[in-house]
Amino acid sequence: MLLKKTAFVTGAAQGLGRAFSEALLAKGGRVCLTDIQAKKGLLVENELQKKFGKDKCMFLQCDVSSAENLKQSFNAAVSKFGHIDLIVNNAGIGDESNMEKMIKINLVGAISGSHLGIEHMRKDKGGKGGVVINVASTAGLTPVYFSPNYCATKYGLVGFHMSCASNPHLKEMGVQFGCLCPAFTDTEILKMDSKKVDYYDEAQKIIQHVGINPVETVVQGFLQLVESPNCNGDIITVTAHDGIQYKKKGRNKWMSQFDSGQYLGPRNFLSGYQSQSIEIIVKVN
Ligand SMILES: NC(=O)C1=CN([C@@H]2O[C@H](COP(=O)(O)OP(=O)(O)OC[C@H]3O[C@@H](n4cnc5c(N)ncnc54)[C@H](O)[C@@H]3O)[C@@H](O)[C@H]2O)C=CC1
Ligand SMILES: CCCCC/C=C\C=C\C(=O)C/C=C\C/C=C\CCCC(=O)O
Secondary structure, eight states: OOOSOEEEESSOSSHHHHHHHHHHHHTTOEEEEEESOHHHHHHHHHHHHHHHOTTTEEEEEOOTTOHHHHHHHHHHHHHHHSOOOEEEEOOOOOOTTOHHHHIIIIIIIHHHHHHHHHHHHOGGGTOOOEEEEEEOOGGGTSOOTTOHHHHHHHHHHHHHHHHHHTOTTHHHHTEEEEEEEEOSBSSGGGOOOTTTSSSHHHHHHHHHHHOOBOHHHHHHHHHHHHHSSOOTTEEEEEETTTEEEEEEOSSOHHHHHHHTTOOOOHHHHHHHHHHHHHHHHHHHO
16 A cells, blocks of 8 residues: 655654654655664664665664754755655653753654655645654643653644644645554653653553553554545554544534634634544543
């Protein structure tokens, strides 16, 4: 299904980013792997080039919290591959003790990556169209008292995704927005210490209680999103007890009426989204 996608993936040296990249390569795509960790990234590049071919992927060291670094890396990927038609904003950290750093990586980094992708891909400005996938979290849909700062970055990212996806000009732009919201998943980020989360012991108990996704299930959810002929506005949740759930959150009733000139007012606009969010919160609890 997913053939010849040329992707730019952040945080690809390990964990989900690496797994998404490998899945894209296995489907015949090409990937620019980027990460702040150069040594690990180069090892992954070497391994994946051996498996899929030297011309299919390359690694670039890139710190998503630096707008300049991100732009240079994105431009280098475009120079190498000719164009990019899938951007996966995946890089992220969990660190309650360093709120500003976390906001710069998880939120600003993903938003900056999205804008680079949008400007490059938009058909109304000479691009070829494409898809922006933002890797948020179920912590972007439901409160997590032991990681409020992390939660804020992910709620912010879900809000950005929903806002971009609701743009009535997207048709001319030829760009779609999908959002992946996994719950706890078996990667390095879960090997946190007591500085990285509040109420560490309670956090550990809750994580064990709700369960941990295998990386493979999250990859399946990711591929469903990327392979969908129209993923715009979609949010996929992946949880240990409910597996992959697909939530369509495109333009709501309020927005459609705005298009046709029948403005209903902000209360209707908000309730359109709230009812959808409540659906998820009820399921999660
Ligand atoms: N594992 C989990 O339980 C969940 C993870 N997520 C999200 O998935 C994404 C990937 O995380 P995982 O693979 O689980 O964790 P991970 O820790 O294994 O991988 C994160 C990657 O991001 C990279 N990174 C960190 N800071 C960076 C920066 N400034 N610039 C570029 N790269 C940077 C790291 O070097 C690492 O390779 C994150 O956005 C995370 O918030 C979402 C829900 C659950
Ligand atoms: C919670 C942040 C800790 C620091 C970062 C480490 C891991 C990140 C994990 C996530 O992003 C997932 C976070 C929260 C999950 C929220 C709700 C889980 C509900 C699951 C269920 O009902 O099955």
